[in-house]
Amino acid sequence: MAAPKESKIECLLFSEFHPTAGPKIMYQACLYAYVRYVLDFPENYIDKELFDAIHIYIITKPQLQGRLIMSNAFGKKIMGCPVCIDHPKYARNALIFNLCFVFDGLANSRPYEKPVRKLSRYLVSLERESGFLSNEESKQTLPRIMAQILTDLNEQGSCAVEVNQVTTIYLKTLLVINNPGEVHMYDVPIFTVQCDSFHSHQWDLTTQQILPYIDGMRHVARISVESDVAISLVKSCLQNMLYYGIIKLLPIFQYSNVYTVTSKINRLAQDRDLQNECNKYVAKPGQLGFPCFRDIFMLFCSLGPGTPVKDWCARHNPQQLKVDERRLIQFGVLHGLLRRIHKYPVLLTNEPGSQNLRLLSRWLNGQHHYDEICCRTGLSYSVLDEMIEDDPTIVVCWK
Amino acid sequence: MDDQTSSPVAIILVSSGSRGDKLLFRYPYIGPQTAENTVKKSVQNPYAVRLADDQQVEKKRPGSCLSKGHLFGFTDDLLAAILATKSELCGQKFELKINDLRFIGHPTLMHYGSKGQVSPKSEGPSMILFNIVFALKAAASISVIQCYHDFSKRLAIALRHEEHRCGYLSHEAKVMLGVVDEVAALPEADFDSQSPFSLMLNKSELARDLKHVYLSLCSNGDPEQINKCLEVLRPYHAMLLLDDANKLIAELSPDMSPALIRVFRVTTPLKSLRDLGADADLTLRQVFYLVSHLVYWAKATIIYPLCETNVYVLSPNASLQVNATLASRFVEHFPGMSLHAVMEDFSLPTQLREQGNPLGLPHQQVQQVQTVVWMLQHRLLVQLHTYVFLVPTSGPSSLLIKSRSTDTVGHGSQEELQEADSRRISGLSNFSDTDSVASEYGSPQGSFVASYSGLESDMANMKAGLSVDLDEGRLPTRLKELLPDELSSEEKEAILSVPAARSPEDFKMFARLCPYFQGCHHLEEIMYCENVRRSTLLTLLDKFRSVLVTCQHEDRVTTVFHNL
Numbered sequence: 001m002a003a004p005k006e007s008k009i010e011c012l013l014f015s016e017f018h019p020t021a022g023p024k025i026m027y028q029a030c031l032y033a034y035v036r037y038v039l040d041f042p043e044n045y046i047d048k049e050l051f052d053a054i055h056i057y058i059i060t061k062p063q064l065q066g067r068l069i070m071s072n073a074f075g076k077k078i079m080g081c082p083v084c085i086d087h088p089k090y091a092r093n094a095l096i097f098n099l100c101f102v103f104d105g106l107a108n109s110r111p112y113e114k115p116v117r118k119l120s121r122y123l124v125s126l127e128r129e130s131g132f133l134s135n136e137e138s139k140q141t142l143p144r145i146m147a148q149i150l151t152d153l154n155e156q157g158s159c160a161v162e163v164n165q166v167t168t169i170y171l172k173t174l175l176v177i178n179n180p181g182e183v184h185m186y187d188v189p190i191f192t193v194q195c196d197s198f199h200s201h202q203w204d205l206t207t208q209q210i211l212p213y214i215d216g217m218r219h220v221a222r223i224s225v226e227s228d229v230a231i232s233l234v235k236s237c238l239q240n241m242l243y244y245g246i247i248k249l250l251p252i253f254q255y256s257n258v259y260t261v262t263s264k265i266n267r268l269a270q271d272r273d274l275q276n277e278c279n280k281y282v283a284k285p286g287q288l289g290f291p292c293f294r295d296i297f298m299l300f301c302s303l304g305p306g307t308p309v310k311d312w313c314a315r316h317n318p319q320q321l322k323v324d325e326r327r328l329i330q331f332g333v334l335h336g337l338l339r340r341i342h343k344y345p346v347l348l349t350n351e352p353g354s355q356n357l358r359l360l361s362r363w364l365n366g367q368h369h370y371d372e373i374c375c376r377t378g379l380s381y382s383v384l385d386e387m388i389e390d391d392p393t394i395v396v397c398w399k
Numbered sequence: 400m401d402d403q404t405s406s407p408v409a410i411i412l413v414s415s416g417s418r419g420d421k422l423l424f425r426y427p428y429i430g431p432q433t434a435e436n437t438v439k440k441s442v443q444n445p446y447a448v449r450l451a452d453d454q455q456v457e458k459k460r461p462g463s464c465l466s467k468g469h470l471f472g473f474t475d476d477l478l479a480a481i482l483a484t485k486s487e488l489c490g491q492k493f494e495l496k497i498n499d500l501r502f503i504g505h506p507t508l509m510h511y512g513s514k515g516q517v518s519p520k521s522e523g524p525s526m527i528l529f530n531i532v533f534a535l536k537a538a539a540s541i542s543v544i545q546c547y548h549d550f551s552k553r554l555a556i557a558l559r560h561e562e563h564r565c566g567y568l569s570h571e572a573k574v575m576l577g578v579v580d581e582v583a584a585l586p587e588a589d590f591d592s593q594s595p596f597s598l599m600l601n602k603s604e605l606a607r608d609l610k611h612v613y614l615s616l617c618s619n620g621d622p623e624q625i626n627k628c629l630e631v632l633r634p635y636h637a638m639l640l641l642d643d644a645n646k647l648i649a650e651l652s653p654d655m656s657p658a659l660i661r662v663f664r665v666t667t668p669l670k671s672l673r674d675l676g677a678d679a680d681l682t683l684r685q686v687f688y689l690v691s692h693l694v695y696w697a698k699a700t701i702i703y704p705l706c707e708t709n710v711y712v713l714s715p716n717a718s719l720q721v722n723a724t725l726a727s728r729f730v731e732h733f734p735g736m737s738l739h740a741v742m743e744d745f746s747l748p749t750q751l752r753e754q755g756n757p758l759g760l761p762h763q764q765v766q767q768v769q770t771v772v773w774m775l776q777h778r779l780l781v782q783l784h785t786y787v788f789l790v791p792t793s794g795p796s797s798l799l800i801k802s803r804s805t806d807t808v809g810h811g812s813q814e815e816l817q818e819a820d821s822r823r824i825s826g827l828s829n830f831s832d833t834d835s836v837a838s839e840y841g842s843p844q845g846s847f848v849a850s851y852s853g854l855e856s857d858m859a860n861m862k863a864g865l866s867v868d869l870d871e872g873r874l875p876t877r878l879k880e881l882l883p884d885e886l887s888s889e890e891k892e893a894i895l896s897v898p899a900a901r902s903p904e905d906f907k908m909f910a911r912l913c914p915y916f917q918g919c920h921h922l923e924e925i926m927y928c929e930n931v932r933r934s935t936l937l938t939l940l941d942k943f944r945s946v947l948v949t950c951q952h953e954d955r956v957t958t959v960f961h962n963l
Contacts, residue, residue, distance in 0.1 A: 053487040056480070057495060063477050064497065067464075072494035079496075263955045266918045269788055269799040292793035294948070301788075301950035305712055306747045344719050346739050366719030366739070395739050398746035399713045 007109065008154045011102035012146040013078070015051075015058050016133075019091035023059035025051055029146035050074050058082065058098045065096075068117055075105040079112065081120035085127060090134065097133065099123060099146070115153065115171040122169050130164070138164070145169070180242035183220060183235045186375040187249040189242075190216035190334065207237040216330055219252050221375055250333050251340040252371055253326055255310040256381055258341040258398065259303045265337050268297065274335070282328040284319060291322040299323060300332055305341055305398060342369035344397045345388045357391060364394060405543045408500065409470050409534040410613040412605075413483040414572060416509075416526035420483035422475040423529075423575045424603070426610045428596035464500035470534055482532050489528050492548050496537055503547045504532035507555040509562060526572060531555055531609075533616075554612070571605035578602060615696070631956045634673035634683055635927040637704035638666055638690050641776050647698055662689055668772055669705045702775060703782055703923060703954065707752035708933060710783045710951070711771060713745045717779040725777060732773060733766065741770060748783050748951065783951045784921030789913060791886070791893035791946040798885045799917055881910040899942035908935075909943055916947065921954060 014027040050073070051058075057071040060082045070079040080100030086093060101116055103109050126132035133139055145161055149171065152159030158172040183189075191214060200208055206229060213223040220238065224231040241247045251257070268274055275293055283290045299318055309325065318325040332338030347357070347364035357364070363373045374384055388394050411425040465471055484493060484506045495502040508528045531554050533547045561567035582595040599606040640647060644663045651659075661679040670678070676686040693699035703709065718725060719742065729738035751771060774780045790796045878900075879891045886894075900906045908931075915925045926933060940947060 049487065053485045061477065061480060063472070063474075064481070067498045068496075070494075070496040072496075073488050073491065261950050261952050263952045265950060265952065269790075269796065269918055272795065272800055275795050293795045294790045294793045297788070297790060298948050301948050304748070304951055339715070341715075346719055346721055348721065348737065348739055365721045395743040396746070397713060397719050397739065397742045399715045399717055399719070 007103065007107040007111065009101050009112065009150055010076075010104060012150050013058075013080075013100040013102055014097065014142060014146065015055070015100065016095070016097035017059045017092075023051075023055040027143045027146060029143055029150050050076070054078065058100060059096055060098075068113055070109060072105055077103040077105055077107060077109050079103070079109050079116055081117050083120055083124055085124065095127065095134065097123070111173040111175060112153075114174050118171060119149070119169065122163075122167075126163060126167060132163070180239060183238045183242065183249065184372070185221040185224075185231060185235075186219055186252055186371040187238075188216060188219045188252055189214050189223075189238050189247045190250055190330065191246060192248050192334070193246050204237075206233050207241070210234055210237055214247065216250065217253065219375070248334055250330060251342075253329060254381060255313070256308050256385075257329075258305060258308050258343075259329060259332065259338045260305055260341055261300055261303055261332075262337060262339050264335070265300060267335070268300065268337055278331055281331045282323050284322050284324045289322065295321040296323060296328070299325075299328060300337060303332075303338060341398050342371065344369050344399065345373075346395050346397060347393060348395060349393045357387065357394075360387070366397070405535075405539055406617040407533045407535055407547070407613055408465065410609050411478055411482060411502075411532045411534065412529065412609060413479050413532065414526045414529040415483035415486075416528075418576070420479040421572075421576065422479040422482075423572055424596060424599060424606050424609055425470075425475070425478070426596065426606075426613050427469060428594050464498050465536070470500070482530055483528070484530060486528055492552075493530065493532075494544070494548075499537045501535045501537045501539065501544070502532050503535060503544055503551065504530045505548060505552040505555050506530040507559055509559065509568070526569060529555070529558070529568065529572075531558070550616075568605070571603050574603045575599050575606065632672070632687055632691070632701065633924070633956075634676075635671050635704070635924065636701050636956070637668055637671050638675065638693070638699045639668045639702045639772070639775055640666065640693075640699050641697065658685065659689055659692075662686070668702060668775070671704050700776075700778075701956065703784075705751065705768065705771070707750070709751045710748045711745060711751065711775075711780045712748040712783055713742055714779055714781045717742065729773065733770060736770070741774070742779065745774075745780060781953045784923060784954050785949050785951050786918045786921050787916045787925075787940065788918045788948045788950075789916035789946060790948050791890040797887050797890060798883055798913070878906070881907070883913050894943075894946050897943055897945055905939060905942060908939055912936075912939070918950075 010030065012029040013025060015023060015025045018024050054071050054073055057069055058078065058080060060069065062084065065082045065084045068079065068081050070077060072078075078100050079102075080098040082098040083096070085095045087095070099116075099119055101109070101112055103112075123133065127134065130138070133142075141163070145163060148161045149159050149169065152161070153171060153173060159169070161169045163169055200211055203211075210223055210227045210229055213227050218226070220234055221231065223229075224234045227234070238247065238249075242249065268278065278296060279290050279293070282296060299312075299316060299321070302316060303312060309329065313319075313325055318328065329338065333340065344366055345364050346366040347361060360373070360377070363376070370381060370384060373379070374381055377384075379387075388396060409425055409427060412423045414421050414423055463471070464473070481495065482502060482504065486508060489506045489508045491505070493502075493504045493506050506528055507530070509526050531551045533551060535544065535547060539547075558568050562569060578599045579595045582598065596606070600610060640663075644666070648660060648663050658679065658681055662675065662681070665678040666675055672686050672690060673683060676683050679686070681689075690699065690701070694701060719739070720726075721739070726738045729741075730736070751768070771780065788796065789798050878895060879888070882891050882894060894900060894909075895906075900909070912925060912929065912931075915929075920928075922933070922936060925931065926936060940949065
């Protein structure tokens with residue numbers, strides 16, 4: 001995957017603390033009009049004035065060494081990981097250097113954070129193992145290496161540059177995606193892509209083991225039991241798949257659930273493609289003909305607080321309208337057209353009345369909904385509900 | 400959207416001058432005993448065998464620069480060294496990212512254009528440049544970073560101005576450095592007990608102001624989202640202050656504009672922004688400025704004016720935690736009531752009117768309204784509105800599908816609003832009362848209204864023909880023309896075949912309101928724009944229910960503030 005245009009590396013800069021001259025730029029490998037790659041003498045791309053103003057962020061104080069430092073000044077972003085190797089063999093007993101990536105001031109540099117750190121570690125090992133940087137001859141090969149890294153990362157998003165007979169530098173830019181959020185034991189994973197569109201054999205063994213159990217109906221705890229995989233591993237695998245966007249999480253489907261329509265319902269009214277997709281998805285299998293849009297739309301709009309699915313079914317009879325209600329709800333939640341309303345029991349006094357409630361009391365602080373409580377205690381919805389409803393000191397809030 | 404990433408981690412003031420680079424103030428500061436949290440070499444086990452390789456081990460540094468949300472591992476001197484930049488970097492944005500921490504500031508030269516010249520008004524050691532830096536979490540979004548930079552720049556301009564006027568900054572710097580020297584001169588035992596910064600708060604006004612800035616900036620929300628909301632601000636919205644009006648007046652700077660004070664005095668959550676403007680003697684545009692201001696600084700939020708028919712429900716983000724401070728604060732305001740019991744009541748959508756017991760005493764009614772106001776201020780409730788969709792036939796409605804590309808009715812004066820937005824001032828300085836914008840906020844319908852303006856005469860002419868045609872069982876084509884063009888003829892037929900369509904009054908109103916039946920305008924909006932009573936509207940909707948679908952959900956505009 002090539003780097004997006006707006007965040008290409010403009011220049012690679014190798015700078016070190018010269019024993020007599022102090023911080024100076026040793027080599028630069030620059031990008032010139034995205035076509036030619038030029039090895040320049042230090043004065044050209046990053047000029048002396050800029051370097052003098054910001055060299056303290058490149059060749060840094062000891063407390064900042066080993067950290068990823070990015071400074072943004074004069075319209076350029078310079079990101080590097082300053083290194084200090086202590087050893088008596090060096091003049092001044094230490095070798096201090098930094099190989100930085102330079103970007104335009106507005107570019108997105110996050111995909112390069114890991115490669116920069118990794119590159120600095122490579123250089124450290126190269127130096128320790130074979131004196132790569134302290135040996136003048138091998139040091140001269142650095143500009144060529146830098147130029148190649150620059151070219152390959154910009155064009156392909158990854159590079160494999162041979163440094164010497166035993167070492168190759170492998171780097172890859174990372175597409176940064178936002179954290180997907182936690183996976184709970186009561187969540188239900190569902191694929192958002194076709195199962196056969198990704199190569200399952202490329203995934204790790206644990207993920208492969210749980211794949212067959214992901215059907216949009218089984219929740220995490222059940223998947224763990226049926227696939228015989230520890231629940232923490234199941235959660236990790238699912239989190240990984242969530243990160244790459246191939247699954248989404250839904251709440252458990254039960255006929256006692258309550259859902260409400262969201263402001264995104266407009267999308268269904270306005271988007272023909274979404275309508276077609278919905279139509280195909282929610283159609284009751286085995287029926288001739290598809291349900292009509294108006295019925296589907298009306299069914300969505302009639303979901304709201306206070307209306308459990310079973311009441312809604314009784315009122316509108318989706319089956320007769322050729323609609324599979326489970327799939328309708330699934331579609332709605334997946335596309336953000338519906339939102340689940342959870343039931344939270346809250347115990348207001350400190351002394352639970354009945355014996356049963358003493359066992360439950362830790363779940364009654366208003367932070368756990370029925371789905372979670374049922375999952376963790378093993379009680380069924382109806383049993384839990386009876387216990388809660390019977391007790392006058394518990395209030396029930398829906399949100 | 401994570402509120403936490405937009406809150407600052409710390410605010411730091413550094414300077415560079417004849418005494419070198421100095422950290423003048425930071426907040427929050429760490430006590431002297433924890434200042435030693437900077438990296439120490441790991442304690443060497445004297446019995447461990449030292450292998451030759453170990454000599455070359457790279458110095459390990461802790462990965463994170465943050466500990467429990469505060470700066471970790473940075474001594475005052477280190478911060479001074481990295482944040483007091485060279486003069487070449489002055490006058491532009493300064494950004495430095497170290498692992499998971501981001502510093503943003505705008506280093507400023509003390510004296511315009513010159514480097515190192517001493518101003519006659521300055522006292523003590525001369526300062527060449529200073530930098531007000533915000534430390535943020537690295538994950539903060541670009542718009543948040545922009546805002547902080549902007550803010551740092553404004554603070555710097557203000558400080559430099561004050562310096563030139565009366566040597567303010569040099570004086571404050573002298574006080575701050577004086578405190579540091581004082582504390583350093585204390586005997587060992589005393590030194591450990593107090594951080595110089597806490598002493599500074601007593602002596603230096605600037606230190607107190609910076610602390611105040613930091614505290615006010617915590618958890619304000621993403622400015623990008625707020626800007627988006629402001630674009631859809633409407634005159635029928637209302638402003639809800641998040642705190643008592645008098646407290647806010649006292650809190651805000653003394654040279655507040657008289658216009659803003661008037662607004663504070665007359666605002667209530669029942670009053671629309673348009674009425675607010677009238678009562679405070681301001682144009683609508685001026686009101687929008689001020690409201691957007693207050694919203695930006697999290698002193699107010701935007702709601703729909705409170706009235707009996709409003710429907711509220713518990714917000715999905717409301718915290719239900721028992722024993723939380725929120726619950727006890729509620730009891731302080733409303734003794735004898737339980738927050739959770741009220742939240743239980745609002746689990747089902749509840750009209751404000753229903754809340755009041757008709758047999759109850761008047762003060763109970765008032766208390767009910769106050770409860771709702773309190774809960775709205777604390778983001779525990781959201782309002783539900785009814786939206787209408789025109790779906791005449793069983794297939795998807797052409798009116799709705801076409802509407803997507805042209806954007807919806809109701810954003811007609813968006814240009815006006817955007818212009819107002821771009822001129823929004825962020826300082827609470829004098830607001831120009833002489834702003835001579837004559838344009839009143841016009842009807843949002845734009846072209847749709849124009850096409851129906853000749854309706855009266857048309858209908859009068861048609862009446863005779865109408866009864867004749869209906870008797871003959873044929874539908875007159877002119878009636879069809881009243882309906883929006885986007886509808887297919889099949890859809891128009893469907894509408895016309897509704898029994899209520901036979902009444903010209905009803906049909907005329909229906910046709911006029913059709914543009915609002917795209918699911919983007921709730922009933923209150925329709926009532927406001929078309930000057931229609933609720934009862935009339937509801938009756939009409941009921942009569943044409945066979946071609947309409949209604950649903951209830953929250954208003955997209957106000958949900959920005961609820962993170963929904």
